[in-house]
Amino acid sequence: MADEKPGTPPENAGHDGNRRDFLKKSTLLTAVALTPGPVVHAAEAAWDEKVAAAFEKVPLKLEVNGVKHKLSVEPRTTLLDLLREQLHLTGTKKGCDYGQCGACTVHVDGERVNSCLRLAVMEDGKKVTTIEGLANGDKLHPMQEAFVKHDGFQCGYCTPGQIMSAVACIREGHAGSEGEIKEYMSGNICRCGAYSNIVAAIQDVKNGGQKV
Amino acid sequence: MDTTPKNNIGKPMNRVDGRLKVMGAALYSAEYNLPNMSYAVLVGSSIAKGRIKSIDARAAERAPGVLAVITHFNSPKVPGFTPTGKDPSQPQTVGGRLKVFHDDLVRFNDQPIAVVVADTLERARYAARLVKAQYEQDKHVTDMGAGIEQGFVPTQAKKNPKSGVADYVRGTADAYKTGAVKLESEYVIPTEVHHPMELQSIIAHWEAPDRLTLYDKTQGTLATRRDFAKEWNLPEENVKVIATFVGGAFGNALHSWPHESAAIIAAHKVNRPVKLVLTREQMTTMVGYRPHTWQKVGMSATPDGKITAITHEAVGQTSSYEEFTESTVQQTRMMYQSPNVNTRYRIAALDVSTPIWMRGPGEATGAFALESAMDEMAYLLNIDPMEFRLRNYTDKDPENGKPWSSKFLKECYQMGSERVGWNKRQLKPGSLRDGDWLVGYGMGVGTFGAHRGSSKANIRLLPNGTVLLQSAVTDIGPGTGTAMTQIAADTLGLSPDKIRFEWGNSDFAQAPTQGGSAIVNTVGPAVQEACLALKEKLRTMAATSNNAFASAKKEDVVFADGYVTLKGNTGARANFADLLKQTDGGFVTVESKPEGDNQKNYSMYSFSVHFAEVRVHQLTGEVRVSKLVSCADAGTIVNEKTAGNQMKGGAVGGIGMALTEHATIDDRFGRYVTKDLAEYHVPVHADAPDVQVAFVNQPDPYVNSLGTKGIGEIAIIGVAPAIANAVFNATGKRVRELPITPDKLI
Numbered sequence: 001m002a003d004e005k006p007g008t009p010p011e012n013a014g015h016d017g018n019r020r021d022f023l024k025k026s027t028l029l030t031a032v033a034l035t036p037g038p039v040v041h042a043a044e045a046a047w048d049e050k051v052a053a054a055f056e057k058v059p060l061k062l063e064v065n066g067v068k069h070k071l072s073v074e075p076r077t078t079l080l081d082l083l084r085e086q087l088h089l090t091g092t093k094k095g096c097d098y099g100q101c102g103a104c105t106v107h108v109d110g111e112r113v114n115s116c117l118r119l120a121v122m123e124d125g126k127k128v129t130t131i132e133g134l135a136n137g138d139k140l141h142p143m144q145e146a147f148v149k150h151d152g153f154q155c156g157y158c159t160p161g162q163i164m165s166a167v168a169c170i171r172e173g174h175a176g177s178e179g180e181i182k183e184y185m186s187g188n189i190c191r192c193g194a195y196s197n198i199v200a201a202i203q204d205v206k207n208g209g210q211k212v
Numbered sequence: 213m214d215t216t217p218k219n220n221i222g223k224p225m226n227r228v229d230g231r232l233k234v235m236g237a238a239l240y241s242a243e244y245n246l247p248n249m250s251y252a253v254l255v256g257s258s259i260a261k262g263r264i265k266s267i268d269a270r271a272a273e274r275a276p277g278v279l280a281v282i283t284h285f286n287s288p289k290v291p292g293f294t295p296t297g298k299d300p301s302q303p304q305t306v307g308g309r310l311k312v313f314h315d316d317l318v319r320f321n322d323q324p325i326a327v328v329v330a331d332t333l334e335r336a337r338y339a340a341r342l343v344k345a346q347y348e349q350d351k352h353v354t355d356m357g358a359g360i361e362q363g364f365v366p367t368q369a370k371k372n373p374k375s376g377v378a379d380y381v382r383g384t385a386d387a388y389k390t391g392a393v394k395l396e397s398e399y400v401i402p403t404e405v406h407h408p409m410e411l412q413s414i415i416a417h418w419e420a421p422d423r424l425t426l427y428d429k430t431q432g433t434l435a436t437r438r439d440f441a442k443e444w445n446l447p448e449e450n451v452k453v454i455a456t457f458v459g460g461a462f463g464n465a466l467h468s469w470p471h472e473s474a475a476i477i478a479a480h481k482v483n484r485p486v487k488l489v490l491t492r493e494q495m496t497t498m499v500g501y502r503p504h505t506w507q508k509v510g511m512s513a514t515p516d517g518k519i520t521a522i523t524h525e526a527v528g529q530t531s532s533y534e535e536f537t538e539s540t541v542q543q544t545r546m547m548y549q550s551p552n553v554n555t556r557y558r559i560a561a562l563d564v565s566t567p568i569w570m571r572g573p574g575e576a577t578g579a580f581a582l583e584s585a586m587d588e589m590a591y592l593l594n595i596d597p598m599e600f601r602l603r604n605y606t607d608k609d610p611e612n613g614k615p616w617s618s619k620f621l622k623e624c625y626q627m628g629s630e631r632v633g634w635n636k637r638q639l640k641p642g643s644l645r646d647g648d649w650l651v652g653y654g655m656g657v658g659t660f661g662a663h664r665g666s667s668k669a670n671i672r673l674l675p676n677g678t679v680l681l682q683s684a685v686t687d688i689g690p691g692t693g694t695a696m697t698q699i700a701a702d703t704l705g706l707s708p709d710k711i712r713f714e715w716g717n718s719d720f721a722q723a724p725t726q727g728g729s730a731i732v733n734t735v736g737p738a739v740q741e742a743c744l745a746l747k748e749k750l751r752t753m754a755a756t757s758n759n760a761f762a763s764a765k766k767e768d769v770v771f772a773d774g775y776v777t778l779k780g781n782t783g784a785r786a787n788f789a790d791l792l793k794q795t796d797g798g799f800v801t802v803e804s805k806p807e808g809d810n811q812k813n814y815s816m817y818s819f820s821v822h823f824a825e826v827r828v829h830q831l832t833g834e835v836r837v838s839k840l841v842s843c844a845d846a847g848t849i850v851n852e853k854t855a856g857n858q859m860k861g862g863a864v865g866g867i868g869m870a871l872t873e874h875a876t877i878d879d880r881f882g883r884y885v886t887k888d889l890a891e892y893h894v895p896v897h898a899d900a901p902d903v904q905v906a907f908v909n910q911p912d913p914y915v916n917s918l919g920t921k922g923i924g925e926i927a928i929i930g931v932a933p934a935i936a937n938a939v940f941n942a943t944g945k946r947v948r949e950l951p952i953t954p955d956k957l958i
Contacts, residue, residue: 053276076334085333090243091236093459095409096492100889103409131236144234148226151857154689156233157410157459163234178902186896189889191409191460192689193864194857195900 363558391512410459862927
């Protein structure tokens with residue numbers, strides 16, 4: 001019912017249906033050979049779905065915040081939904097699901113990305129850092145410290161994305177001036193409007209010379 | 213007035229929840245991990261008005277992982293959905309909330325007509341696309357048009373002529389028409405959408421057939437509890453609402469919405485916890501917005517700049533099923549000295565979902581018209597706009613003749629005009645330029661009632677010498693928890709790190725919904741009184757073993773290092789742990805109410821003024837806000853850092869109103885075309901200047917014991933006209949329909 005949107009995981013009903021039907025038929029053939037008819041009939045729906053679902057999942061190796069995960073995910077699962085719903089790393093936020101707000105920003109192999117625009121299976125073998133992996137144990141990352149000091153947030157919902165983006169902004173060498181910071185942080189929306197405090201936090205870290 | 217020393221109030225203390233927020237450890241409503249969770253996705257109507265003939269849910273029901281597809285054909289009966297029942301919990305609106313999956317009527321485009329529940333989000337989202345509906349379509353109306361005759365008098369005003377939205381006349385109505393110097397201008401603001409960064413989210417969990425827990429994005433845990441207890445005919449105490457962290461709201465979580473009902477119905481049907489997170493499109497279509505509003509201001513003045521009459525008319529849109537009203541015209545009655553003032557407020561019912569108050573509700577819309585008209589009149593009179601406002605300044609409330617509880621607006625004018633460099637402003641538009649950029653200056657004034665209601669607070673002394681306070685209030689971002697901690701620290705004489713203020717849970721002490729800039733005004737005194745009550749309780753308890761405490765005043769009770777002592781009496785010491793062994797220990801609940809007749813005797817308002825410097829590119833019409841100065845008379849400032857941040861945020865919201873925000877409906881289909889953040893433009897980093905904030909910081913003697921008046925609304929009210937007036941000063945072009953996009957300037 002919903003309109004097609006750029007960034008939505010591609011879901012082709014026809015294709016999906018065909019693949020599922022094929023899987024059902026092939027698994028059913030094996031099942032029929034081994035099981036009495038009425039039992040097959042009764043169990044068909046639930047059992048078939050389980051088998052088909054298992055076939056539809058793709059193995060995925062991912063290192064998240066230094067922890068290696070061996071996962072099995074549907075190809076249509078986004079990195080964002082994998083983090084939030086399966087790994088329960090809810091620090092990465094969903095703000096739009098279309099790569100327009102930056103709330104879901106994480107680092108993949110050191111680069112900032114909108115995790116809502118990545119299908120999890122595309123990240124096989126990569127290293128992901130989320131906001132939960134930024135601090136060193138109890139010791140906050142300098143950017144986290146600076147956000148607290150400069151009050152670079154209000155509701156806090158865009159904050160993890162702002163911080164991940166801010167760290168990358170400095171690492172990329174895009175924090176040379178107030179204007180440059182604003183330009184390179186414009187993919188991270190803060191509806192509370194704490195922008196100038198966020199910029200002050202980034203400048204503080206940049207000028208403080210700490211390693212980010 | 214409270215005279216205890218202020219070690220914390222007024223200080224720029226870091227937020228108490230700052231660490232959780234920067235670590236990603238603050239849990240918002242969709243982030244609680246319950247066992248056996250299921251996921252719900254809404255299906256919306258593709259027409260704006262009509263009836264649902266049929267819904268084919270077979271494919272969805274057969275799709276993998278689907279637990280239920282619920283429509284009005286098979287929805288569990290919701291006891292509170294009586295066919296014509298009114299909803300007394302929402303006295304401000306006539307009509308009622310949408311009863312989701314209750315009947316076959318479609319009242320707006322994307323109205324939820326089905327909800328699909330599955331074991332994973334992906335499966336629910338896929339199956340939702342398989343639901344197909346057939347409709348019998350009716351002709352819809354989503355275009356309001358212009359003119360007072362487009363609207364009707366709200367029921368509330370018909371019932372009560374003294375209601376704030378009823379017609380008002382002081383002196384002679386429409387007297388501006390015969391004035392010496394006069395103007396008549398129409399202003400339009402489009403529909404604007406709150407779009408907090410957190411999508412509206414809920415987890416509904418029936419813990420037992422008659423016990424419901426909601427992890428919900430709401431500004432009022434108790435209002436939400438009341439709404440859904442009523443919907444399901446449950447005692448209120450059987451419903452628990454948790455909203456510890458709310459990812460922004462700006463008003464859109466002041467109401468209970470269809471998706472919340474849908475999640476509760478779904479959880480009832482599948483007997484599992486159900487998580488429902490709206491999409492960004494659904495944030496546009498079903499959880500409120502600032503209503504499209506047409507306004508007209510007529511104004512007359514003497515040639516030397518004394519206003520003789522103002523007429524302010526407004527029509528705001530509402531839905532076909534619920535009357536929404538706001539205070540669009542009310543500030544015109546009290547803002548300036550004028551012998552003749554009249555206002556008319558109407559609403560127009562369209563085939564859209566119901567609006568809801570958005571930051572600076574009504575007043576922000578009204579201020580765009582009134583403050584633009586003030587600028588237009590100053591221009592006609594060839595008087596500096598600040599000077600014109602000073603000539604019409606009010607030292608008491610002209611609406612009712614009462615004195616102001618406090619008013620330092622002149623001080624705000626002074627502070628702001630100096631900071632923005634108002635002396636550079638030229639009377640003649642288009643006089644200043646910087647290369648290809650035309651430079652202009654403008655101002656806009658904001659005001660909002662300094663509301664103070666009743667509230668309770670729980671306080672408990674813990675054996676380790678720390679203090680726990682609890683309130684059902686939410687913190688949608690202003691820093692309520694931080695402010696309350698500071699208030700408690702000063703009242704108890706304890707360090708803030710010895711105090712824990714817990715909020716956002718309907719089981720905690722009663723507090724109002726967070727909105728209307730009223731929370732510090734209302735919950736602050738309750739926290740203060742709870743602290744004083746705890747001191748008194750401990751003094752009484754200590755008095756049973758030590759006579760020195762018996763005659764002491766509660767103000768003299770001091771907490772330190774695990775002991776209760778008395779100021780100036782080194783011999784009086786009582787150990788916390790010993791005291792806590794007595795009876796119920798150190799637990800107190802207090803209720804705090806407005807003091808005496810203050811609210812009857814005084815007019816209570818916060819005031820702000822915003823000064824903008826804009827640059828308009830003479831070829832492209834691009835507008836850049838190069839400077840924005842916001843000054844506020846908001847009484848005592850509890851936390852300079854968080855309050856300043858709130859002011860800056862309001863100013864940024866005002867930039868959005870002025871320059872970018874416009875929710876557009878394609879009236880042919882009655883459907884929004886600006887449904888995501890690529891099409892509905894909110895200000896980003898590059899749009900926001902470093903807003904300069906200045907507070908008068910004078911305590912108000914009458915609103916409450918803290919002297920606060922409220923900040924949240926006045927932070928945005930008056931910003932949009934300040935920018936529009938600056939654009940006029942830069943270009944000579946008066947834009948009366950927001951937003952001021954380049955096409956309107958070239």
